[in-house]
Amino acid sequence: MARGLIENMVSEALVGLDLVFTSDVSSQYSSALSSGFSFLSIDLFHPKSIVEDLSVTSGGPDPRSDLAYEKNGKSITKSLVGKVSTTIDVDADIISIRQSSAQLLMKELSWAAHLGLPAVIIRVNRPTSPNLARLLINFIRGEYTPIKIWLVFPMVINFNSSNEMSKVENKESTPDELSFCSPWHWWLNLSTMTADISDALGIVLEIPNDLPNESVISRWFSEPVVCLLIDTQLFLTNSKGYPVLPKSHQYIINRFFKLNVQIILTGACRNDKGYTAYQQYIAWLWQSQDAPDLYEEQSKGLEDQLQEPLQPLRDNLSSTTYSIFEMDPFKYQAYETVSL
Numbered sequence: 126m127a128r129g130l131i132e133n134m135v136s137e138a139l140v141g142l143d144l145v146f147t148s149d150v151s152s153q154y155s156s157a158l159s160s161g162f163s164f165l166s167i168d169l170f171h172p173k174s175i176v177e178d179l180s181v182t183s184g185g186p187d188p189r190s191d192l193a194y195e196k197n198g199k200s201i202t203k204s205l206v207g208k209v210s211t212t213i214d215v216d217a218d219i220i221s222i223r224q225s226s227a228q229l230l231m232k233e234l235s236w237a238a239h240l241g242l243p244a245v246i247i248r249v250n251r252p253t254s255p256n257l258a259r260l261l262i263n264f265i266r267g268e269y270t271p272i273k274i275w276l277v278f279p280m281v282i283n284f285n286s287s288n289e290m291s292k293v294e295n296k297e298s299t300p301d302e303l304s305f306c307s308p309w310h311w312w313l314n315l316s317t318m319t320a321d322i323s324d325a326l327g328i329v330l331e332i333p334n335d336l337p338n339e340s341v342i343s344r345w346f347s348e349p350v351v352c353l354l355i356d357t358q359l360f361l362t363n364s365k366g367y368p369v370l371p372k373s374h375q376y377i378i379n380r381f382f383k384l385n386v387q388i389i390l391t392g393a394c395r396n397d398k399g400y401t402a403y404q405q406y407i408a409w410l411w412q413s414q415d416a417p418d419l420y421e422e423q424s425k426g427l428e429d430q431l432q433e434p435l436q437p438l439r440d441n442l443s444s445t446t447y448s449i450f451e452m453d454p455f456k457y458q459a460y461e462t463v464s465l
Contacts, residue, residue, distance in 0.1 A: 139163045140407050141206065141352070142400060143391035146171050150189070151196045154204065161404040166206040166246055166389055169233045194240055206275070206389075207237040207245045215256040227260060234264050237272060244273040244351075246329060252311050258318035265322040275351060276315070277329040278308045281337045309344055327351035329389065330381075334359055336373055350386055353378060357392035357403065368396045368403050375410060382414055 141164040147153045150167060157165050194202050210233065213226045230247075237245045249257070261274060312328060319326060329352040330345055355378075360368035370378070378388075388407050396402050 139387040140404050141166055141387065141389045142404075143208075143354075143389050144168075148189075148193075150193050150205070151201065154196060154201050157400075158204075160399065160401040161408065162390075162400070163387075164204045164206060166208050168210065169207045169236055169245075170210060191240070200241070202240045202242050205240075205242055207233070207240070207242045209233050209245060209247045211248050214250075215260060216251055216254050223256065227256065230257075230260055231264065234268075234272075238268050238270045241270065242272065244275050244327070246275045246277060248277040249308075249311055249315065252306055253314050254311075255318060258315055261319055261326075262322055265325045272325070273327055273351075274325055275327045275329045276312070277331060277354060278312055279331045279333065280308065280345065281333050281335075281341065282306070282308060283333070307341070309341075309348075312348060323349075329354050332356075332359065332374065332377070336377065342377060346380070346384070350381065350384065352387045352389050353381055354389050354391055355407075357390065357395050360395065360403065360406075362396065366396075367398065368406055370406075370410075378407075378410060379414055382411055383417070 140162055142157045142160075142162045143166045144153060146168045150165075153167075154165060194200060194205065209230060213230050213233075215223060215226045215230055217223045217226060234245060247257070265272075265274070316323065316326065326349065328345075328348055328350045330350050331354040334356075336342065355370075357368070359374060360370055363369045390400070390403055390407070394400050394403075
């Protein structure tokens with residue numbers, strides 16, 4: 126479900142379930158809905174067929190039939206988010222892999238658009254992805270059907286303890302280390318190259334088991350995060366046998382909930398009560414949020430984001446925009462401080 130759908134359903138938490146490849150989409154859809162989930166994320170093609178096809182330059186694997194995305198004669202595609210195969214690497218060092226990956230990526234994106242899916246998920250694993258940026262721009266510009274691209278980024282990079290970069294972005298990181306090769310900079314790089322299609326892009330932020338320090342977390346709040354990817358491994362089991370998240374994770378998720386962010390639950394079910402227990406817990410977190418204060422209420426939809434500053438002396442601003450600009454006293458205080 127794209128961000129536009131979120132804004133119409135802010136009274137409840139939208140929780141999706143990430144599925145390993147299934148040939149019976151319809152029955153999995155029914156099962157997920159009966160468990161309280163709002164949508165499914167599914168592979169567009171069988172992962173095995175993608176792996177076999179990366180070494181050749183053929184037309185690629187065959188997708189499922191359109192009929193697989195129907196339930197009782199009605200389309201269920203609006204409740205599905207497609208996942209591009211993680212083995213596709215359009216920025217690979219090997220030319221043949223790069224070329225075949227580009228063909229397969231475009232085929233998967235085109236198939237998702239043909240089905241009318243609201244969004245497609247692509248995992249980003251590289252600091253720089255110029256080919257991915259180029260292909261996404263070409264696809265969005267040439268596609269008449271509106272579709273969102275959800276890019277998966279880890280909140281932090283997980284390194285082996287033996288790796289000299291293992292301390293990057295951990296709780297002892299210094300500001301210099303935070304600026305080195307972080308996933309946030311991966312996004313910054315990619316978003317700069319895809320500025321012309323920024324409205325079509327969203328972030329799926331992968332929540333780690335060990336949360337980084339506040340400076341790493343807070344910078345994501347100004348980015349277009351549409352979903353949090355939460356693995357079942359993060360959950361603990363309380364005294365009554367239900368899955369719960371650690372307090373630190375609850376706090377972070379509640380902060381993102383204020384931005385109407387959705388949740389995608391991934392990983393194997395690790396609780397005897399089934400996936401329903403996870404969904405109910407996340408719904409409880411949503412419902413137990415503190416009521417928004419006056420500032421949050423008035424600024425809904427106008428959250429902080431990086432953009433070029435207004436220049437009222439150069440730009441032709443509307444009278445309303447100019448009056449709001451003039452109501453901000455900070456610039457005059459800054460001018461006075463500088464002139465003293």
